[in-house]
Structures are given as C-alpha cells and as structure tokens.
Amino acid sequence: MYYVSTRNKEDRRTAAQAIAQGLAADGGLMTPEVFPKLSQNALETMRDMSYQQRAVYVMGSFLDDFTSSELSAFASRAYGPDKFDVKAVAPVRDVDGNTYCLELWHGPTCAFKDMALQMLPHLLSAALVKNQEEKTVCILVATSGDTGKAALEGFKDVEKTRILVFYPKDGVSAIQQLQMVTQEGENVGVCSVVGNFDDAQTGVKRLFADPALREQLAGRGFFLSSANSINWGRVLPQIVYYISAYCDLMRDGKLQKGEALNVCVPTGNFGNILAAYYAKTMGVPIGKLICASNSNNVLTDFLRTGVYDRNRTFYNTMSPSMDILISSNLERLLFALTGHDDAEVRDYMAQLNQDGRYEVSPVLRDKLGKLFAAGYCDDTRTQQVIGRMWNEHKYLIDPHTAVAFEVLDQYRKETGDASPALVASTASPFKFCDSVLGALGVTELEQGTAILEQLSARTGVAAPAPLAGLKDKSVRFAQNVEKDHMVDQVLELLK
Structure with a gap:
C-alpha cells in the first residue's frame, strides 16, 4: 500500500517512508491511497481476540512493509500490563444500557494519546531501519495538553531519536x-510558547517547512519528523480502538451484528473523530459521527454550515486539549470526501492560510451533513455534566468527556435518534482535578499534587499511579520562548 500527500497525490510513499517523514514536503498529510475494507466476518473473527491481537489484525492491512511478527511484538510492548493498568487496554463501560463509554486513558500518561503514542515509537524505529536511514530523527511536537506527555513517554530514551515538545504557556x-516539565530521559526537551496551541502548532509546521533548517540539521546528522496526529503512525492505532469497542459490545451482547452505533468524540485537532470515520469507511457499522466542541466551536460551525472560519475569539477553557481553532486533521477528511481531489484541498488550505477561512462546495457540504452531527458545550455546562454523571451514575469523568456527553444529549434531543451510542473518554479526571472538584461542589482546593489526594478523598476513586507519583518528581524544564524563536530551541537540543 502506498501513501499520498493530501496536496499532491503524485507524492507516493511506502508506509515506512510516510511514518518516518511525518509531514509531506508540501505541507500536506500522508494518507492511504486506498482504504482496505474489513471482510464480512472480520468483526466476528476479532470478537474474542485480545486488544493486542486486534491491533495486529487491523494495522496489518495498512502496513504491508511490516511483518505480522513485527506488529505482534510492537503490540505486546505497546499495550502490555507494564504500560496499561487494565487487561482490556481500552475498556468499554456501560453507562445506562444504551450509552457506552470507551475509556482511552488507562495508559502511562492517563490520556487517549497513549493509545497511539505507545505504538508510534516502535513503528518509527522499524521504519528508520527499513528506509536505511542513518541520521537521528528529531520528533517535534506541539501539544494542547496530552500529546506532549504521551509523546515524551513513548520516545523516552528510544535509540536514534530526540524529541522536543512545545506547549502553550498558561494553556x-x-x-x-x-x-511534561518533570519528564525523565536523556533525549527529551520541553518548552512553553507564549501564545495558544494554534501558535505552537503553526510554529512547528513552519519549522518543518524551513529548507534552511532542514539543511542545517542534516549537516549535524538529524532530520525532523512528527508525533502529532499529522503523522499517519498516530492516526492508524486510533482506528483500532473503535473497531475493538464494537467487537466488545458484540461479544457482550450489547449490540447485534450489523447494528448501528453512533459515536460521539470530544474534538480539537480532529484526529480522534477522523479515526472513527476511517473505521466506518472500513465497514464498521458506525451510524452518526457526533463532533463535540467546547467554546472554541470552529468545527461545530463548519460541520453545520460548510464554512471554516478561524477568525474568532480564542477561549482558554477547562477542556484545554480542545482549545484549538486550526484542526489539522480536517484536511484528511476533505481529501477523502473530495475523492482525493488534491487541487481542491490545496485551494482550501491556501485560503485558510491567507484569509483564515474557506467555504467548501455544496456537494462536500451535503456529504458532511450526512456523516456528521456537531454541537458544543461551554464551561458552565461542562461542570454541570461532571456533577450529574457523578451524582446519577457514580461515574467520574474529565471535562473533555463531559463535553461529549452533553453534545450527545443535545443530539438525541434534537433528532430523536435513540440508537446506541459510544462516547470516547479521552483523559483521566485526575488530570483536571480543579475543574472536577469544582463540579462536585468543592470550593477550597489543595495546591500542587495534593489536589490529587483531595479528589480521591472526595470520591473514593484512586488516582492513577502515574499521576500519584508526580509528587516525587523534580522539575527539569522551565524554558519559555516567543513563537518566532522556537527554532532556537531546536538548534539548542540538536547542537
């Protein structure tokens, strides 16, 4: 199978090349030339498999230059008991008999990014060998909160790699x-950027597109790649957990074979819900794809109107991983729905870069409307949902997951669609103790890591071990840069 750039489908790469490269040279995103379809009995076949076996089954059809034994070894290491605190890896919780929650935060950094970023380092390391690459790869990451720590943990001390994470200061x-700032490892770097996530993400993309920097780093024996979801090696492992969730619901008698399942995803950079779309494309009986936003509701407006407009107020919310106005992975969806019309995609991206907005064709808008629903939830309502879920179900959720539950509720009330639904739960509530405690009526908050114990004492829910262990860690990184000086941090790390 070959991978092509969303902006130039003549730029064809093998899976190993696409994963190593991260971002296409023209700024586009590498995407499968053709999507494999699941066989008629594939879901039945996977029903009684372990998560690791399902990962190999699904990913193998996309990675024909990787062997089954390689993928099996990678899955065992990525999703083993030393990494994830539950055997199921991504368990599905029954909330009310018709609503299910896919818990994606049982990994080493307690966020859904672990599902991909425990696998990506294995794929990337193997890809470098397959490509006969002698230079050391430097992974550049822009994070809105969770990707940074997950990438740092995944690539910590991995041979022939360096990693530098940029996060928005106060964001x-x-x-x-x-x-992030206590991260261990000899090959890691962390730096905050004055501005918001979009500033950090745009800055990283600018670094990738800088030919002078590329040449300078090559002279030092380095090349750049990405662990953001612009890298296909990030998106592919995410497809697995939607397929796995459907198999679990079939296995447990919650769904009949072929029964439609709506999926609601709290969404910022669009990679997580894009993976659900790809699972649907492959043949999983997913019904409506429900995109949940916070007050930064650029995606909600786009999916409802066909107009993408980032020229709006940016809000710092209690669901910071969704505080994004430029959703990079939307480009892959546009590429798919235009029938791989790279010229049309290039035009939209050029308009976004120049004017901060674009409007898709009526044909494309109709396709979006048939596939997706969308809604948003502000901070006040988010806290109310956290409180309601605890009081009614004794289920503790984080603010991002609360946004999804609220938007699913909105969708059901607006449409009357009572189909079974799956909510993607993207982070442990203990990553957002202040917001969660506030939702539970606590007004006086402990400082530092003591707030973890406060939430645990209030609910009787134990804090995940990786977070509880933060109290014993020392701060290693305190660097802070203006967005125009991010290159200085790269050169410093790779001197």
Missing part, C-alpha cells in the same frame, strides 16, 4: 504541565 492544566 494546559497544572497536572498536564507538571507531567
């Missing part, structure tokens, strides 16, 4: 920041 939760 992540206190626990998220502490996770």
Whole structure:
C-alpha cells in the first residue's frame, strides 16, 4: 500500500517512508491511497481476540512493509500490563444500557494519546531501519495538553531519536504541565510558547517547512519528523480502538451484528473523530459521527454550515486539549470526501492560510451533513455534566468527556435518534482535578499534587499511579520562548 500527500497525490510513499517523514514536503498529510475494507466476518473473527491481537489484525492491512511478527511484538510492548493498568487496554463501560463509554486513558500518561503514542515509537524505529536511514530523527511536537506527555513517554530514551515538545504557556492544566516539565530521559526537551496551541502548532509546521533548517540539521546528522496526529503512525492505532469497542459490545451482547452505533468524540485537532470515520469507511457499522466542541466551536460551525472560519475569539477553557481553532486533521477528511481531489484541498488550505477561512462546495457540504452531527458545550455546562454523571451514575469523568456527553444529549434531543451510542473518554479526571472538584461542589482546593489526594478523598476513586507519583518528581524544564524563536530551541537540543 502506498501513501499520498493530501496536496499532491503524485507524492507516493511506502508506509515506512510516510511514518518516518511525518509531514509531506508540501505541507500536506500522508494518507492511504486506498482504504482496505474489513471482510464480512472480520468483526466476528476479532470478537474474542485480545486488544493486542486486534491491533495486529487491523494495522496489518495498512502496513504491508511490516511483518505480522513485527506488529505482534510492537503490540505486546505497546499495550502490555507494564504500560496499561487494565487487561482490556481500552475498556468499554456501560453507562445506562444504551450509552457506552470507551475509556482511552488507562495508559502511562492517563490520556487517549497513549493509545497511539505507545505504538508510534516502535513503528518509527522499524521504519528508520527499513528506509536505511542513518541520521537521528528529531520528533517535534506541539501539544494542547496530552500529546506532549504521551509523546515524551513513548520516545523516552528510544535509540536514534530526540524529541522536543512545545506547549502553550498558561494553556494546559497544572497536572498536564507538571507531567511534561518533570519528564525523565536523556533525549527529551520541553518548552512553553507564549501564545495558544494554534501558535505552537503553526510554529512547528513552519519549522518543518524551513529548507534552511532542514539543511542545517542534516549537516549535524538529524532530520525532523512528527508525533502529532499529522503523522499517519498516530492516526492508524486510533482506528483500532473503535473497531475493538464494537467487537466488545458484540461479544457482550450489547449490540447485534450489523447494528448501528453512533459515536460521539470530544474534538480539537480532529484526529480522534477522523479515526472513527476511517473505521466506518472500513465497514464498521458506525451510524452518526457526533463532533463535540467546547467554546472554541470552529468545527461545530463548519460541520453545520460548510464554512471554516478561524477568525474568532480564542477561549482558554477547562477542556484545554480542545482549545484549538486550526484542526489539522480536517484536511484528511476533505481529501477523502473530495475523492482525493488534491487541487481542491490545496485551494482550501491556501485560503485558510491567507484569509483564515474557506467555504467548501455544496456537494462536500451535503456529504458532511450526512456523516456528521456537531454541537458544543461551554464551561458552565461542562461542570454541570461532571456533577450529574457523578451524582446519577457514580461515574467520574474529565471535562473533555463531559463535553461529549452533553453534545450527545443535545443530539438525541434534537433528532430523536435513540440508537446506541459510544462516547470516547479521552483523559483521566485526575488530570483536571480543579475543574472536577469544582463540579462536585468543592470550593477550597489543595495546591500542587495534593489536589490529587483531595479528589480521591472526595470520591473514593484512586488516582492513577502515574499521576500519584508526580509528587516525587523534580522539575527539569522551565524554558519559555516567543513563537518566532522556537527554532532556537531546536538548534539548542540538536547542537
């Protein structure tokens, strides 16, 4: 199978080349030339498999230059008991008999990014060998909160790699920041950027597109790649957990074979819900794809109107991983729905870069409307949902997951669609203790890591071990740069 750039489908790469490269040279995103379809009995076949076996089954059809034994070894290492605190890896919780929650935060950094970023380092390391690459790869990451720590943990001390994470100053939760600035490893770097996530993400893309920097780093024996979801090696492992969730619901008698399942995803950079779309494309009986936004509701407006407009107020919310106005992975969806019309995609991206907005064709808008629903939820309502879920179900959720539950409720009330639904739960509530405690009526909050114990004492729910262990960690990184000086940090790390 070959991978092509969303902006130039003549740029064809093998899976190993696409994963190693990260971002296409023209700024486009590498995407499968053709999507494999699941066989008629594939879901039945996977029903009684372990998560690791399902990962190999699904990913193998996309990675024909990787062997089954390689993928099996990678899955065992990525999703083993030393990494994830539950055997199921991504368990599905029954909330009310018709609503299910896919818990994606049982990994080493307590966020859904672990599902991909425990696998990506294995794929990338193998890809470098397959490509006969002698230079060391430097992974550049822009994070809105969770990707940074998950990438740092995944690539910590991995041979022939360096990793540098940029996060928005004052734009992540206190626990998220502490996770990053205390990161261990000899090959890691962390730096905050004055501005918001879009500033950090745009800055990283600018670094990738800088030919002078590329040449300078090559002279030092380095090349750049990405662990953001612009890298296909990030998106592919995410497809697995939607397929796995459907198999679990079939296995447990919650769904009949072929029964439609709506999926609601709290969405910022669009990679997580894009993976659900790809699972649907492959043949999983997913019904409506429900995109849940916070007050930064650029995606809600786009999916409802066909107009993408980032020229709006940026809000720092209690669901910071969704505080995004430029959703990079939307480009892959546009590429798919235009029938791989790279010229049309290039035009939309050029308009976005120049004017901060674009409007898709009526044909494309109709396709979006048939596939997706969308809604948003502000901070006040988010806290109310956290409180309601605890009081009614004794189920503790984080603010991002609360946004999804609220938008699913909105969708059901607006449409009357009572189909079974799956909510993607993207982070442990203990990563956002202040917001969660506030939702539970607590007004006096403990400082630092003591707030973890406060939430645990209030609910009787134990804090995940990786977060509880933060109290014993020392801060290693305190660097802070203006967005125009991010290159200085790269050169410093790779000197």
